[in-house]
Amino acid sequence: MPRKRATIREVAQATGLSPAAVSYALRGMQVSEETMERVRAAAAELGYEADPIARALASGRTNMIGLLCGSLEDLWQQSLAVGISRGLREKDRYALILDAVGDPARERALAQQLRDQRVDGMIVQPVDPAAPFWSELCESLPVVAIGDSLAGTAGEVVFDNRRGVTLALEHLHALGHRRIALLTPTMTSTPDRPADVLVTAEADRLGLDIVVATAPHGLAAATDAAHRILDAHRPSAVFCFADSIAYGVYAAAAELGLSIPGDVSVMGYDNHPMSGLLTPGLTTVDWDIDGIVRAAVRLMSAAADGGTRRRRVVQQPTLRERGSVGRLPGVGGP
Amino acid sequence: MPRKRATIREVAQATGLSPAAVSYALRGMQVSEETMERVRAAAAELGYEADPIARALASGRTNMIGLLCGSLEDLWQQSLAVGISRGLREKDRYALILDAVGDPARERALAQQLRDQRVDGMIVQPVDPAAPFWSELCESLPVVAIGDSLAGTAGEVVFDNRRGVTLALEHLHALGHRRIALLTPTMTSTPDRPADVLVTAEADRLGLDIVVATAPHGLAAATDAAHRILDAHRPSAVFCFADSIAYGVYAAAAELGLSIPGDVSVMGYDNHPMSGLLTPGLTTVDWDIDGIVRAAVRLMSAAADGGTRRRRVVQQPTLRERGSVGRLPGVGGP
DNA sequence: TCAAGGTTGTGAACCGTTTCAGTGATACGG
DNA sequence: CCGTATCACTGAAACGGTTCACAACCTTGA
Numbered sequence: 001m002p003r004k005r006a007t008i009r010e011v012a013q014a015t016g017l018s019p020a021a022v023s024y025a026l027r028g029m030q031v032s033e034e035t036m037e038r039v040r041a042a043a044a045e046l047g048y049e050a051d052p053i054a055r056a057l058a059s060g061r062t063n064m065i066g067l068l069c070g071s072l073e074d075l076w077q078q079s080l081a082v083g084i085s086r087g088l089r090e091k092d093r094y095a096l097i098l099d100a101v102g103d104p105a106r107e108r109a110l111a112q113q114l115r116d117q118r119v120d121g122m123i124v125q126p127v128d129p130a131a132p133f134w135s136e137l138c139e140s141l142p143v144v145a146i147g148d149s150l151a152g153t154a155g156e157v158v159f160d161n162r163r164g165v166t167l168a169l170e171h172l173h174a175l176g177h178r179r180i181a182l183l184t185p186t187m188t189s190t191p192d193r194p195a196d197v198l199v200t201a202e203a204d205r206l207g208l209d210i211v212v213a214t215a216p217h218g219l220a221a222a223t224d225a226a227h228r229i230l231d232a233h234r235p236s237a238v239f240c241f242a243d244s245i246a247y248g249v250y251a252a253a254a255e256l257g258l259s260i261p262g263d264v265s266v267m268g269y270d271n272h273p274m275s276g277l278l279t280p281g282l283t284t285v286d287w288d289i290d291g292i293v294r295a296a297v298r299l300m301s302a303a304a305d306g307g308t309r310r311r312r313v314v315q316q317p318t319l320r321e322r323g324s325v326g327r328l329p330g331v332g333g334p
Numbered sequence: 335m336p337r338k339r340a341t342i343r344e345v346a347q348a349t350g351l352s353p354a355a356v357s358y359a360l361r362g363m364q365v366s367e368e369t370m371e372r373v374r375a376a377a378a379e380l381g382y383e384a385d386p387i388a389r390a391l392a393s394g395r396t397n398m399i400g401l402l403c404g405s406l407e408d409l410w411q412q413s414l415a416v417g418i419s420r421g422l423r424e425k426d427r428y429a430l431i432l433d434a435v436g437d438p439a440r441e442r443a444l445a446q447q448l449r450d451q452r453v454d455g456m457i458v459q460p461v462d463p464a465a466p467f468w469s470e471l472c473e474s475l476p477v478v479a480i481g482d483s484l485a486g487t488a489g490e491v492v493f494d495n496r497r498g499v500t501l502a503l504e505h506l507h508a509l510g511h512r513r514i515a516l517l518t519p520t521m522t523s524t525p526d527r528p529a530d531v532l533v534t535a536e537a538d539r540l541g542l543d544i545v546v547a548t549a550p551h552g553l554a555a556a557t558d559a560a561h562r563i564l565d566a567h568r569p570s571a572v573f574c575f576a577d578s579i580a581y582g583v584y585a586a587a588a589e590l591g592l593s594i595p596g597d598v599s600v601m602g603y604d605n606h607p608m609s610g611l612l613t614p615g616l617t618t619v620d621w622d623i624d625g626i627v628r629a630a631v632r633l634m635s636a637a638a639d640g641g642t643r644r645r646r647v648v649q650q651p652t653l654r655e656r657g658s659v660g661r662l663p664g665v666g667g668p
Numbered sequence: 669t670c671a672a673g674g675t676t677g678t679g680a681a682c683c684g685t686t687t688c689a690g691t692g693a694t695a696c697g698g
Numbered sequence: 699c700c701g702t703a704t705c706a707c708t709g710a711a712a713c714g715g716t717t718c719a720c721a722a723c724c725t726t727g728a
Contacts, residue, residue: 054686062387385713389715392717
């Protein structure tokens with residue numbers, strides 16, 4: 001039977017000190033070297049370990065960071081979450097991982113709940129960056145935003161999506177594609193995602209014909225969506241705004257008997273590790289996931305420790321050419 | 335500036351009741367219907383929401399469930415973690431997801447830390463099921479084990495690995511494979527994983543020649559390991575004890591210019607959604623991940639709510655044939 | 669009419685820390 | 699030798715709920 005844990009009072013009793021002194025000693029403040037040693041010894045002896053709950057109540061700090069993901073159906077976001085969780089653990093913090101499943105309403109509710117849980121800070125991939133509650137939230141605790149810019153955040157790891165889109169579209173254009181379908185992740189209620197806007201703008205510049213559709217992240221659902229758009233529009237290329245959606249295009253193409261890149265080219269976005277294993281390999285816009293993880297963890301740690309200087313890290317993409325985008329006949333090649 | 339939250343005392347004052355009455359009312363105990371309504375109204379009015387930390391300190395319950403994963407490099411385990419986290423959220427609990435990265439020592443430390451965090455229960459995929467600390471742990475809080483049996487757990491979702499291995503090996507055997515490499519996930523310090531034992535036993539029965547090696551879960555690392563074993567032993571088939579390791583075999587085969595299943599067959603284990611997208615599709619032993627998630631969440635909820643009846647759920651696998659296992663020449667076909 | 673029993677509600681202790689204001693003691697500068 | 703800093707430590711008040719023991723009131727049945 002695991003007996004009751006020792007309390008700070010017992011340690012105080014054992015050392016002949018006050019609980020306050022013990023509390024200070026264990027955190028290395030305001031006490032003599034000798035007392036500290038004595039307290040440490042007694043604590044070890046009694047197997048004392050401060051209760052995180054009581055500590056949280058008294059100090060207002062929990063050592064937890066909320067991680068609010070846009071949609072964990074997305075394998076890339078899964079990797080991100082795992083990486084961040086691991087990074088935080090190395091800094092002796094816990095990640096409370098929550099999934100907004102692409103729904104702004106749920107995002108709002110979960111953010112609320114995380115705040116109620118008294119997390120020391122939040123790392124978010126906003127589903128609806130324009131939502132007004134963010135600015136309030138940022139006032140009550142440090143927030144680090146990933147992907148989208150948020151007013152009042154302590155830190156931001158933003159993607160140069162403009163550049164990413166240009167990279168992708170110019171590549172498609174150079175290989176002769178003109179009729180392109182854009183498949184962006186479904187968001188329950190935010191109509192013009194930056195992706196749509198950026199892509200259509202850039203498409204205009206390049207003289208491309210773009211048809212826009214959305215797809216959920218899950219493989220089965222993405223496959224359905226891809227199936228529909230391939231059927232309806234027969235684009236020469238599909239630009240997926242997440243690799244996990246591109247996977248759905250692969251599946252749909254197989255169902256329809258279309259070859260990639262022979263009948264349809266596929267361009268991804270984010271470069272999940274699995275993308276290199278497909279046949280053909282997925283040509284995609286690569287974002288350095290390790291860099292993002294490191295930046296997010298660093299910014300969050302700094303902010304949670306009080307170093308409130310607002311910082312912004314901009315990630316630059318590169319094009320990772322593999323085999324899924326082909327040259328269209330009728331265009332002079334090398 | 336977000337003003338301070340309302341406390342239970344303010345609600346008490348507003349309703350003219352004692353804090354105790356309010357506490358009871360909000361949890362629907364021991365008070366008249368009318369009072370309850372009055373309290374609810376006042377709480378809504380003041381925007382009162384009980385502080386989870388204070389509640390945890392007083393009641394000893396945190397609403398958090400620790401989720402201790404074996405290794406989150408494994409995509410399948412990622413899916414599992416995401417699913418469980420979501421399932422718990424639906425029951426108004428939070429999952430604290432931690433990753434033992436296949437290391438028993440770390441597993442022990444993390445389990446300890448989770449207990450210190452006062453989680454209401456733990457769901458674990460034990461890296462080292464034989465470790466003695468499990469039984470102690472099970473005495474101090476409800477534990478649900480996934481995959482391996484653990485002494486004293488409140489619940490278990492175990493896999494009939496014997497059946498899974500038989501399914502895989504008999505399939506390989508039937509198609510003429512005799513010289514088989516087994517690739518199991520690396521565990522830092524537990525030498526004979528059930529997998530090894532089961533597989534060698536079953537292999538003996540079938541008269542198969544098995545060479546055993548381990549591989550880490552990460553794609554790059556798994557690829558290296560696969561590369562080595564393919565190079566050294568030229569098996570006719572590789573049986574990977576996790577799909578994520580099979581992915582490494584695909585990568586290694588590509589590097590070596592070996593075709594699947596022409597030059598080497600690959601058998602997976604767990605059936606991650608991506609496995610169907612590879613070329614050829616990965617033939618694998620399918621475990622119903624949704625069923626596992628549901629069972630784990632159900633058992634944990636029951637245990638955490640006090641229904642301590644020990645329960646054991648056994649999962650049965652099925653063979654998911656795709657294209658990665660081929661018939662060896664010299665064996666009569668259908 | 670009275671004892672027994674069932675509802676509602678109350679006061680106060682408690683959960684285990686942190687932190688604030690303050691108390692002696694010691695050191696130091698003048 | 700005195701006033702003032704500094705140091706090491708203490709007492710008590712938070713922090714914001716839950717829960718236990720008990721009181722007041724209302725029924726009920728004999």
